[in-house]
Amino acid sequence: MLLLFHCLAGSSQTTTSIGVIIDVNSETGKQQRTAMQIAAQSFNNYSNNQNIILFFRDSNRNPLQAASDAEELITKEKVKVIIGMETWQEAALVADLGAKFQVPTISFSSPPLVSLSLMQLRWPFLIQMAHNHSAQMNFIANMIHAFNSQQVIAIYENNPYSTDSGMLSLLSEALQKVNSHIEYVLVLPPFISLSNPKGFVLNELLKLLPLKSRVFIVLQASLPMVNHLFTEAKKIGLLEKDSSWIINEEITSMLGYIDKSVLSSMEAVLGIKNNYSTSSSAYTQLRENLQADHTEKVESEPGSKVLLAYDSISTVTKALEKMNTNSISSKMLLEEMVSSNFNGLIGDIRFKERQLSNTPILRVIKVVDNDKKVMELDFWTPKLKFAESLSEKTSDGTTETRTWKVPTVTNPLKVAIPMYPIVDKFLEVSQNHSASGFCIDLFNEIRVILSDQYSGLPYRFYTFTESYDTILPKVIDE
Numbered sequence: 001m002l003l004l005f006h007c008l009a010g011s012s013q014t015t016t017s018i019g020v021i022i023d024v025n026s027e028t029g030k031q032q033r034t035a036m037q038i039a040a041q042s043f044n045n046y047s048n049n050q051n052i053i054l055f056f057r058d059s060n061r062n063p064l065q066a067a068s069d070a071e072e073l074i075t076k077e078k079v080k081v082i083i084g085m086e087t088w089q090e091a092a093l094v095a096d097l098g099a100k101f102q103v104p105t106i107s108f109s110s111p112p113l114v115s116l117s118l119m120q121l122r123w124p125f126l127i128q129m130a131h132n133h134s135a136q137m138n139f140i141a142n143m144i145h146a147f148n149s150q151q152v153i154a155i156y157e158n159n160p161y162s163t164d165s166g167m168l169s170l171l172s173e174a175l176q177k178v179n180s181h182i183e184y185v186l187v188l189p190p191f192i193s194l195s196n197p198k199g200f201v202l203n204e205l206l207k208l209l210p211l212k213s214r215v216f217i218v219l220q221a222s223l224p225m226v227n228h229l230f231t232e233a234k235k236i237g238l239l240e241k242d243s244s245w246i247i248n249e250e251i252t253s254m255l256g257y258i259d260k261s262v263l264s265s266m267e268a269v270l271g272i273k274n275n276y277s278t279s280s281s282a283y284t285q286l287r288e289n290l291q292a293d294h295t296e297k298v299e300s301e302p303g304s305k306v307l308l309a310y311d312s313i314s315t316v317t318k319a320l321e322k323m324n325t326n327s328i329s330s331k332m333l334l335e336e337m338v339s340s341n342f343n344g345l346i347g348d349i350r351f352k353e354r355q356l357s358n359t360p361i362l363r364v365i366k367v368v369d370n371d372k373k374v375m376e377l378d379f380w381t382p383k384l385k386f387a388e389s390l391s392e393k394t395s396d397g398t399t400e401t402r403t404w405k406v407p408t409v410t411n412p413l414k415v416a417i418p419m420y421p422i423v424d425k426f427l428e429v430s431q432n433h434s435a436s437g438f439c440i441d442l443f444n445e446i447r448v449i450l451s452d453q454y455s456g457l458p459y460r461f462y463t464f465t466e467s468y469d470t471i472l473p474k475v476i477d478e
Contacts, residue, residue, distance in 0.1 A: 013051045016320060016328070018313075019073035021066050021084035021094065022108075024058035027223050027257055028086075028250065031302060032108075032309035034289055036083075039313035042282070050320050052313075055079060059090060061159055066090040070097045070105075080333060083129075083312050085109055086305075087159060095123035104334040106312050108305060110166075116353050125334055128355045129312050130305075133167050134174075136272060139362050140217055140246055141174035143270065147244060151183035151213040155229070156220040158189055167219045183213045191225045201225075202232040209236065214243040223254055227262050234265040245269040252365060253303020266367045274304040275361035276346050283345050286310060304346055311344035318342060412458035415443070416471055419463045433463050 020036060023029040033056060040052050055077050057069035066085060073079045074097065082098065083106040085091040091107035098105040104125045111119070111132045119126070144152055152175065154168060168185065175181055186204055194200050208216075216238070221229060226247075233239050245266075252271030255263065277283070278301070290302055319336035320328070338351045348358045417435050421427040427437040447457050464471050 013047075013049055014328070015051045015053060016081075016316075017053050017055060017077055017079040018316060019070065019077065019079035019082040020054055020056045021059050021069050021073075021082060021090070022056070022309075023061050023086060024056060025060070027254060028303065028305055029058075030293070031290055031306040032084075034293060035286055035302065035306050035310040036313050038282075038286055038289060039310045039317070043313070043317040047317075047321075050317070052317065052320075054313075059084070061087055061090065063087070063089040063093050067093040067097060070094040074101045074103055079103065080328065080330065081106065081316055081337075083108075083309075083316075091126070091128075092123070095126040098125040099123055102330045104330060104337060106315065106337075108308060108312075111355055116355070120353065125330070126354060127315075127334075127337060127351065129308050129315070131356055131360050133170050135360050135362065136249060137167065137170040137174045139272060139364075140171060141178050141180070143246060143364065144175060144180050144215060145178035147215060149213070149215045149244075150180050152180065152215040152217055153184045153186065153208060153211060153213050154182050155186045155188070155216060155218045157191065157222060157225045158187060159220075171217070171219065184208065184211055188221070188225060188229075191222050191228075197224070197228050198232065201228045202235070205229075205232050205236060205238060208238065214238075216243065216245045218245070218247045218251060220248065221251060223257060226251055226254070227259050230262050230266050230269075239265055239269075241268075247271045249273060249362075250303055250305060253301065253306070255367065256301075263367065269367045271365045271367065273363045273365055274307075274346065275363050276304075276307060280345065282310070283307075286345070307345040311346055311349055314342065314344055315340050315349060412460045415459050415461050416464055417461050419465045429463060433461065435461055 018040075020033070022032055024033060036054060040054050044051050055073055057066075057073065059066040059069060067090075070082055070093075073082060081104050082094060085094050085105070085107045086109055088107075088109045088111075091105070091109045095105050095107070097103070099122070102125060104127060105123075106127045106129050108130050109128070110130050111128050154171060156167070168182070172182055186208065188201065188204065191197060216233075218226070218229070230239070233245075239245065245268075247269060249272045252273050255266075255271070258266075278287075286302060286306075290306075315337050316333075318340060319333055322336050323332055338354050340349050340351060342349050347360075350357045417427065417429060417439075419429055419433075421429065425437070427435065427439045429435050447459065
């Protein structure tokens with residue numbers, strides 16, 4: 001299957017062919033293709049002496065198909081770079097060919113748990129355009145620590161041609177550091193292999209009912225599997241208040257494409273997102289194009305894999321700009337790419353030992369049942385944890401998740417105002433408890449800004465006559 005993206009160039013331009021091997025028919029793959037086409041179009045529009053062509057191949061995450069596609073792209077299409085390969089099994093085989101033909105390969109798969117020196121020796125032309133899973137697993141472990149849970153249930157869907165990519169080992173190691181462990185691992189077969197996915201998923205979830213743990217971590221699952229997983233979990237009570245669910249970053253980025261009936265049952269599910277800027281014109285263009293491709297779906301932000309796909313094209317084009325167009329060699333192109341230092345859509349793009357070197361900043365979000373679909377709760381980095389802000393002790397000594405409760409008409413935001421303020425120029429309260437002044441004007445302006453995110457932000461003023469030292473603990477308790 002060939003999907004060709006080409007912008008016609010003038011006779012004075014040098015054309016560079018780039019091969020792309022992805023799972024074209026998956027939701028992530030469709031978005032990655034759009035992102036890479038936009039990046040290529042942007043480069044071709046402004047470059048005076050360079051032009052790039054993207055040759056797309058659909059591997060369906062099959063390593064042998066990926067290898068066959070790579071050899072054809074190298075020998076017939078004469079590509080200078082191959083980009084893609086979502087799984088390590090694909091990346092390894094394509095990187096073998098890259099080493100054989102001296103063609104740089106940029107992989108979207110997370111690095112395996114092997115020595116970096118061994119990787120560089122065996123795959124000298126491989127660049128890994130992805131973070132390893134350790135940061136995300138440590139992120140999850142910190143959440144579990146915040147819940148004060150000693151055991152969890154891990155769930156993942158097998159890829160037809162690969163396993164969990166080392167995530168279970170990394171998660172287990174991270175959990176041990178916070179005195180927790182995996183009680184049970186629910187391994188689901190590939191969705192496409194199930195003749196009766198509804199019945200199979202239900203039977204597998206029923207096995208979880210006798211277990212003690214009620215913290216569920218979904219490490220890996222396709223969009224169809226997520227729909228069935230949460231539909232059946234809801235039916236048997238595994239999404240009640242005594243349960244906590246955590247979904248990985250890729251699933252979180254796909255929330256906009258999950259069936260609305262399923263999404264409503266996922267209320268209070270916690271998700272992981274990469275923190276990145278949404279203010280650039282390139283991001284805005286990408287987001288608008290993705291939404292235009294899915295007019296029947298709810299709005300959704302592109303996930304990190306989609307942004308990295310865009311940045312992978314930028315990595316190549318910025319390297320080409322630095323080179324003499326009359327003498328582009330594979331080794332020179334590789335050296336220029338690994339020396340990249342620019343601000344991409346996902347953040348800073350820099351490489352160390354041919355792997356992304358920047359430390360990701362992750363966000364924890366919660367699925368909510370309103371038009372915004374999700375709300376952000378906290379940020380996390382390896383050095384700055386968030387455990388203190390996510391959990392609190394209850395009156396009976398147990399620990400529960402601390403989250404921002406979205407104000408509603410029946411349960412509005414409670415705003416405490418002093419009946420007798422120290423400085424009446426900033427705040428004035430009448431005998432009928434109506435308030436005015438600079439502080440109230442400021443509050444109203446902030447409320448306008450937040451009203452879209454929090455459904456109008458219903459509120460109610462409560463006057464108090466106590467001292468600030470007395471009222472502050474009450475505000476915290478509320």
